[in-house]
Amino acid sequence: MPATMSDVARAAGVSVMTVSNVLTGRKRVGENTRRRVLAAVDDLGYELNLTARHLRAGRTDTIVLVAPRFDHPYFGELAARLSKRLERTGRHLVVEQSGASREGELEALSLARLHLYDGVLLSVVGMTPDDVERLRTTVPVVLLGEQDMPDRFDQVRMDNVEGARLATAHLLATGSRRVAAVGGSTSGRGMTFVRTLGWRRAHEEAGLPADDALVLPAGQSDLADGREAVRRLVREGTSFDGVFAFTDTLATGVLAGLAEAGLRVPDDVQVVGFDNLDASEFLVPGLTTVDPGHDEMADHALRLLDRLIDPSPGAGAGTAVEPERVTGPVSLVLRGTTRPAP
Amino acid sequence: MPATMSDVARAAGVSVMTVSNVLTGRKRVGENTRRRVLAAVDDLGYELNLTARHLRAGRTDTIVLVAPRFDHPYFGELAARLSKRLERTGRHLVVEQSGASREGELEALSLARLHLYDGVLLSVVGMTPDDVERLRTTVPVVLLGEQDMPDRFDQVRMDNVEGARLATAHLLATGSRRVAAVGGSTSGRGMTFVRTLGWRRAHEEAGLPADDALVLPAGQSDLADGREAVRRLVREGTSFDGVFAFTDTLATGVLAGLAEAGLRVPDDVQVVGFDNLDASEFLVPGLTTVDPGHDEMADHALRLLDRLIDPSPGAGAGTAVEPERVTGPVSLVLRGTTRPAP
DNA sequence: CCACGCTGGTTTATCGATACACCGGAGCCC
DNA sequence: GGGCTCCGGTGTATCGATAAACCAGCGTGG
Numbered sequence A, B: 001m002p003a004t005m006s007d008v009a010r011a012a013g014v015s016v017m018t019v020s021n022v023l024t025g026r027k028r029v030g031e032n033t034r035r036r037v038l039a040a041v042d043d044l045g046y047e048l049n050l051t052a053r054h055l056r057a058g059r060t061d062t063i064v065l066v067a068p069r070f071d072h073p074y075f076g077e078l079a080a081r082l083s084k085r086l087e088r089t090g091r092h093l094v095v096e097q098s099g100a101s102r103e104g105e106l107e108a109l110s111l112a113r114l115h116l117y118d119g120v121l122l123s124v125v126g127m128t129p130d131d132v133e134r135l136r137t138t139v140p141v142v143l144l145g146e147q148d149m150p151d152r153f154d155q156v157r158m159d160n161v162e163g164a165r166l167a168t169a170h171l172l173a174t175g176s177r178r179v180a181a182v183g184g185s186t187s188g189r190g191m192t193f194v195r196t197l198g199w200r201r202a203h204e205e206a207g208l209p210a211d212d213a214l215v216l217p218a219g220q221s222d223l224a225d226g227r228e229a230v231r232r233l234v235r236e237g238t239s240f241d242g243v244f245a246f247t248d249t250l251a252t253g254v255l256a257g258l259a260e261a262g263l264r265v266p267d268d269v270q271v272v273g274f275d276n277l278d279a280s281e282f283l284v285p286g287l288t289t290v291d292p293g294h295d296e297m298a299d300h301a302l303r304l305l306d307r308l309i310d311p312s313p314g315a316g317a318g319t320a321v322e323p324e325r326v327t328g329p330v331s332l333v334l335r336g337t338t339r340p341a342p
Numbered sequence C: 001c002c003a004c005g006c007t008g009g010t011t012t013a014t015c016g017a018t019a020c021a022c023c024g025g026a027g028c029c030c
Numbered sequence D: 001g002g003g004c005t006c007c008g009g010t011g012t013a014t015c016g017a018t019a020a021a022c023c024a025g026c027g028t029g030g
Helices: A005-012 A016-024 A031-044 A050-057 A073-088 A129-133 A160-173 A191-206 A222-235 A248-260 A278-282 A294-309 B005-012 B016-024 B031-044 B050-057 B073-088 B129-133 B160-173 B191-206 B222-235 B248-260 B278-282 B294-309
Strands: A062-067 A092-097 A119-123 A141-144 A154-157 A179-182 A242-245 A270-274 A288-291 A325-327 A331-333 B062-067 B092-097 B119-123 B141-144 B154-157 B179-182 B242-245 B270-274 B288-291 B325-327 B331-333
Touching: A005 A016, A005 A031, A016 A031, A050 B050, A062 A073, A073 A092, A073 A248, A073 A278, A073 A294, A073 B073, A073 B092, A092 B073, A119 A294, A141 A294, A154 A294, A160 A179, A160 A191, A160 A242, A160 A270, A160 A288, A160 A331, A179 A191, A179 A222, A179 A248, A222 A248, A222 B278, A242 A248, A248 A270, A248 A278, A248 B278, A278 B222, A278 B248, B005 B016, B005 B031, B016 B031, B062 B073, B073 B092, B073 B248, B073 B278, B073 B294, B119 B294, B141 B294, B154 B294, B160 B179, B160 B191, B160 B242, B160 B270, B160 B288, B160 B331, B179 B191, B179 B222, B179 B248, B222 B242, B222 B248, B242 B248, B248 B270, B248 B278
Parallel strands: A062 A092, A062 A119, A119 A141, A141 A154, A154 A325, A179 A242, A242 A270, A270 A288, B062 B092, B062 B119, B119 B141, B141 B154, B154 B325, B179 B242, B242 B270, B270 B288
Antiparallel strands: A092 B092, A288 A331, B288 B331
């Protein structure tokens, strides 16, 4: 049995409350008793039980990032950014997995779990607005990275349409005429659909036709899916001279597929990704990609969350905070998978 | 204020205990009362407070993986594997960050936090045995991925020496004579040192000299460090025709550096990594790398942890479990960054 | 001389859920 | 008919820490 605070109290000959005070420093304690308590703590190898503190205090100083999957580099990088910011205020970040796009989605990570944290950053990739609508909870929640979710929630989104438009427009401007949209989808309302919209819009603006045969959906395994997309284009003889991959991970797979097919990048086929992962700069050739403003998104997300956690210092209760939608600034990062602008 | 269980009880006209029983299904409850309770739950939007349950039950059904950093793909993949296994037994995985190799190391993630979980999988990359020795806790802990830690703990390790030896031996067997060890170190006892040992051993076995000038340390940013290592070799005119990079991430940086320097892979320089990340197969050319037996490691880690969590069904108390050290099987995965064996 | 404030502590109630003991009645076996 | 289990419940103590109220002793100023 681990030692409890009252064990320490008994050993030190003081009350539990005094032990608590020594440990938290919340009240002054005489130097003598202080030392006795600390000695007892050391002696018994006592460790604070945070669970009990949480129950009593109703606060955990911990934020959770709920990502669709653990093994997706994008969320790893996001978590790192968030964690760094939270450390400044003495808080912690933990990451949980929702197992996106499966039946159980949020169910798997039962609603009750969210109560274990002061706030929730919920990535809603692969969830429908309906899924989110069902999410009735009193825990502060900020949604990340999607579009058109119920406006009951704060949301931090990428500018998906504009990012996709930028990427595609650049491909068209540098000479590509048949740009595949890898990871795209012609229906639904999720990220895949919205970026497909941007792809289409770029074509319109350039006065060029967008061929739906070039929209290739992706599945669960981005890397393999990217490669498979290229294989399929080649196999079916669909001509293409550019690829807009909807994530950098897909793009990595696409590059592998192109190499396999003996197609040169960027000479035969240009490629643009989306996310600007750390690794993308180091691919060979370096991946041209859309940078979704990582830092701004992290800043916004935490600002919105803090607004909900802190019961608004000025306003009284009942003053519901008006949900906000923020969109990060996108920009195109030019590297070796595209040709220089003419 | 969120509704509590006793609110529900009052609304349904039953005792709290009955509500609890309905919700957990731990005892039989009449169909009528059951329905009344569920109606009340729905009505009040009641959500179970897991914190309270944890305090009472002394169990959280949650395991934590403590990784040095969130944005390291290796741990993302590991987390995914662990999570999948834990789901089978109805448990959860959460990931926390230790911020390895900083002052605070585990301090940052205060010992008390570990008590929030039923068990801890602690990656000790970048920690010294002393750091770990200081780790006095009653929570079940299994150490991951290192060597020569205090044998008070269970440990699941990669066969670092053998993996490094394999990698280097293959480079030597396929014609490389000057093999750089990127991420290596000629002192200490951590992973970097041990893999350097394997690198050295392969040279000995082949009767070839191992030049310490080819051992290049890495810092915090593996990708950039890998590239920088190549830049440095080129800048300083150190001749080399092979690279053993101590992680696949470093290898990715190395490949970028080689491309930048106009060196062809594998014709001018062969490259081998370590980790067999998902992405490594999709680099161009595909990265030859050491596979550390991911699945076996995950299996072992959880087996050892469960052994500690479950107070050994057979033996009585006081029967201390003998700490175990398991080493995963390593194997070499051959891809395009090395030449075919002669 | 007494009210007053400070210091260093103790006592008590509480956070929300759950283990456990227990209850009256019904059914059943030997 | 005594002893047993099963049924659908209820009351109470408890998990460990902490906020808030309270208290004894002492110095001080008016």
